[in-house]
Amino acid sequence: MSIINNALTGAAASQIALNTVSQNIANLMTPGYTRQGTLMVSQRATQAGTVSPGDGVKVPSLIRFSDSYKSQQMWQAASELSQRAIPQPYLTQLEQVMGDDESSINSGLDGFFGALNAASVEPTSLPLRQQVITAAEALAQRFNSLNQVLSNQQASIAQQRTSTIDQINSVSKSIAELNSDIAIAQATGTNPSSLIDARDQKIDALASLVAVQVVEQPDGTRSVSLRDGQPLVVGSRSSSLSVQANPDGSQTLKLAFAAESFTITSTRLGGQLGGLDDYERDVLNPLRKSVSDLAGSVADRVNTQLAAGYTMSGATPTPAPPNGPLFTFDASGSSGVLRVVDGVLAADLAFSSDPTKPGNSDNLLKVIDVKNLSVTVGTLGSVRMGDANTQMVGRLAMQSQQNQASLATAETVRNQSEESWKSTSGVNQDEEAVSLMQYQQMYQANLKVIAVANQLFDSTLAMMAG
Template identity: 55%
Template sequence: MSILNNALSGAVASQLALSASSQNIANLQTKGYTRQSALLSAVAPAAGSSQAGNGVRVTELMRFSDSYKTQQMWRSASDLGAHSQTQPYLTQLEKVMGDDTASLSSGVDGFFAALNSVAGVDPTSTPLRQQVVTAAGLLAQRFNSMNNVYNAQLQSVRQQRSALVDSANTTIASIASLNAQIANANATGSNPSALIDARDQAIDSLAGQMGLEVSDQPDGTRNVSLKTGQSLVLGGVPGKLSVSGGAAQTFTLTFAGTTFDLDTTKAGGQLGGLSVYEQDTLLPLQQGVAEMAQQIADKVNTQLKAGYAMDGSAGKPLFVYNPGSTSNMLQVADGYQTSDLAFSGDGKPGDTGNLQQLVAIKSQTITMAKIGTVLISDADTQLVGRLAVDSQQNKGALKTAQTMRDQAVADWQSTSGVNQDEEAVHLVEYQNMYQANMKVMSVANALFDATLQMMG
């Protein structure tokens, strides 16, 4: 009977191995699926027995997984997420600020060109004076339009971060739930492979949103924490991220009843990338444009106050600067008339003494916090140049991150992915194994029948 038992165990083992291969082939295109294989081992004969052995058994269904490659894939997802989220914003600003027809530089040039036209023809000409007031309005509109672009991006960045927090909380809860199911499956001897794949896919998704540290535990669970050390998942216990504060967003993490403040610029992933972009690029650019508007307005207004209008009265301010305004940061003073332009330096209508001083303002300097002291005519160019550098650096980092991610996925695939050709070979091998064992069973039955006939 040992021959029959051995053959039966071989047939059962080959069926299990065939089942594993069929599962692999069925999931050939399933994202994140980790291939499995039946691990076979010989069953030793009983102690003192002269038999060859008691057949074969499937020790386990082995998952082909490399922890190092999996960790590399998650780290590359974080780097890719950080740079991919910011590039669309940088590209938009490059197009807007670099557009010759809509840039601040063209607005500044247009305003001072209008002043030059008056100085070169007739300082008392109403049409030429109207061109100056019109050019002043267009310049203010350029500053306001640019400020609106910055405000729109700020709103988008903050909405995107809030959405990321909501999505991350769902994923964190899913990882914790899957951890609990995996621990239970391991304790009861069930195959947790599908659960592990689902959990690792969830971790990969979360890694794209923020940088993670992941550690394996003896019970098969994985603990997940932020790069800065705060725990997101411990076994089956999830943490929860929160965002509050309206426009000035603040982020916290609550875990096991304790709340921690988070600096999202250090979070990595999409969340960190957006925060770094806001703090290091978007807000400084907005501040630079505001400083430029304020100082141009102050210089022009101060010089106008030093001159005389057409009726000989003291000059009035042309610009009104509204700090903190979301739509009218800079505007022409209400009710301003062409006759209010104080071009005269001595009170005579035809004098251009003060007008010449106004024209010379373009060659004066202003000071901006992130750039330093620059000519008014060069200020916008300096801001655009700084933006271009940031964009090029991010493009280079994004390209590198994409290459690293592609390589990490390929490395993971080489170990854990399904190889169709390899599985085809396994099918033939296990099919032959099954047929050979069935042949042994047939021989065993024939021998048994022959023995019965002899005894009869």
Template identity: 55%
Template sequence: MSISYNALSGALAAQAALNTVSQNIANAQTKGYTRQGVLLQANAGDGSGLSPGNGVQVGSLLRFSDSYKSQQMWRAASDVGKHSQTQPYLTQLEKVMSDDKSSLSYGIDNFFKALNAAGVDPTSTPLRQQVITAADSMSQQFNSIFNVTANQMISVQQQRSAILPGLNESVAGIAKLNQQIIAVGANGSNTSALIDQREQLIDSVASQVGVEVLNNADGTATVSLKSGQPLVVGNLSGTLAFDTTSGVQQLNLTFAQTTFKLDDTKVGGQLGGLANFQENTLKPLQQSIAEIADQMSAKVNAQLAAGFSAPGVPGTPLLVFNPASATGLLQLSSGFKTSDLAFSSDGTPGDSGNLQQLVAIKGQPITLTSLGNVLLGDADTQLVGKLGIDSQQNQAQLNTATTVRQQSEDDWKSTSAVNTDEEGINLIEFQNMYQANMKVIAVANTLFDATLKMFG
């Protein structure tokens, strides 16, 4: 009977292998599917020294997975998420601020050109009107660009808030799958499909925040932020939320009734990239635009106040700076007229002493938080240059991260993805194995029948 038993065990093992091959081929195009295999083990003999063995058995189902390659893929996903979310904002700012007709430099230059032109005839009403028109146009350009940054601020905050529901759902899903994997594994069933689902959720989370993943002996995965705070431990999951009670978005993580305050500029992924852009690019740029408007309007108004629009009539403010308004950051003084321009230094009609001092303001220094001391005429150019560098660096980092992600995916596929050519070969080999064992069973039956006839 050992012949029949050996052949039967071989046929059953081949059948198990064919089932595994068919599962692989069926899921050749399934995203995130990890190919499987069977580990065949020879059964030892009865110890008599005359038995070659007791057939074969399926020792275990194999899941072809490399933890290192998965970790590399998740780290790359975080880098791609970080840089891809900020690039559209940087590109828009760079385009708007460097445009020949809508930049701050264009408006400032035209204003001071109008002042220069008025020096030909300081009493000319058309030339004076040109100064007021240029001042109004400059104010509108300040307001327009500042409004772009204000809209981006709103968009970034909304985008950050929109990420959290899906992120929290994925984190909870990982914890639920941990629990299912333990339960299914305890029954001796295959958990590969559940692990695939969990790894796809981890990949999704990794694109939104940077994570560290630890695979445990019981089959569960522990997921934490780069800074160490836990997101998933066993069947427990954390929840990320923004607290706005202080007037700003404070990112908090609540896990097991403990709340951690997070620096969201350092959490990585899409969430960290957006926060880093908001804090280190957008807010400083907004502040710099406001500082240029504030200091320039103060200098112009102060110089007008030092001159006279008519004998004994001191100048009045031309510009009004309003930091509380996104659409009216800089405006003309209400009711300001051409006759209010104090070009004279002593009140004498036709004198342009104070006008020359106004023209000289363009070459005076101002102080910007992001740049330090710069000349008023160069301030916007330097802001645009810094923005261009930031955009180019981010684009270069995005290109690198995208390449690394593609390479890490290819590395993962080389180990875990289904190769239909390889599976086709396995299909033929295990089919031959099955048929050969069935022939052995047929021979064993023939021998058994012949033995019975000998005693018939």
């Protein structure tokens, strides 16, 4: 009887729907789970006649509530958030180091030129002259300490970049494997929803490491590439990123896919990888050059002016040591960029402009005035020596504030994109509870139809028997 067949299809469809609802409820708190629905379609009548209503209902497939646009927005937000978050600890550390009054370069410069001012009161005083040498050593130590912090950050970035690339390769491989599994599932008629969820989570993790473009393919796989188009995943194949160390200490990214090899530019990487490159290129390297330029200018200007004067013995300070320069500068020195010449004595400081007058302080006053001379420092250009460090600190603070503002915006955008994704793909407990009751009623109603059909059948048999 068609009434029983129809009721059986309805009961079967409601069971499938109840199973789907139970799956959604079971994964209410599962991160990245995309809710599913049951697609029901009326079966057309197979019996001839205009009074044949149909052959019940069927479930051709389940619906996966997914919006590719919202997923893309969430992945882009992940890239931007990571790009802003990764450099902030480095910026904060430099702000604390360079802003410390006790150990800053400004404090060292003030101490050095303060010692020179004190010595100008009595240029022949050996204790006051020795104090100048001590202040010079303290100034050199401040430069070297800051340079060591910058070098440590450079090494940390290189290590973190290598670790990030390893993660990119691992996640890309996982996405390629899931692509293969999804293609097989679809070809064999298996529901691939859980595999697609796992792949989306992997893509989200990859997007936080480096900005990606994702393209859906007809076979259900997804191709993933960098912003500039270099492939990371195509079907079941993934690429391999690597780092090449350069003689100048920099690093070059290489990408190998199949038989092709690409050199990756670092201007549009995004994610953690892009954040590291942006910080290194825009903050760390310019700051290292500025610190080196300032240290070199201090050494050059002070040494040049001392070379124009005379020591307490009436000798010029050049060319034979120890009557030589006060500072030694080495931009790539392993022991520091700036140091006081070994063996320099208090009496060897050429403060006098007259070889017959050891107490003359004319050249000393010119050394003191070096602080007011203009020097060329990195991206700052021409600045007063005494103001150079202040401008470096100010520039760093501005960069940090801008990054913090961008980071706060990125966090807001990411949170909003997640909520937007959840509004479509997330499980709503109240909606599922309503669906659970509706499909339960549908199931019970179809069983009631079967019961009525059985009664009718029994009545018909009884009537025929009578």
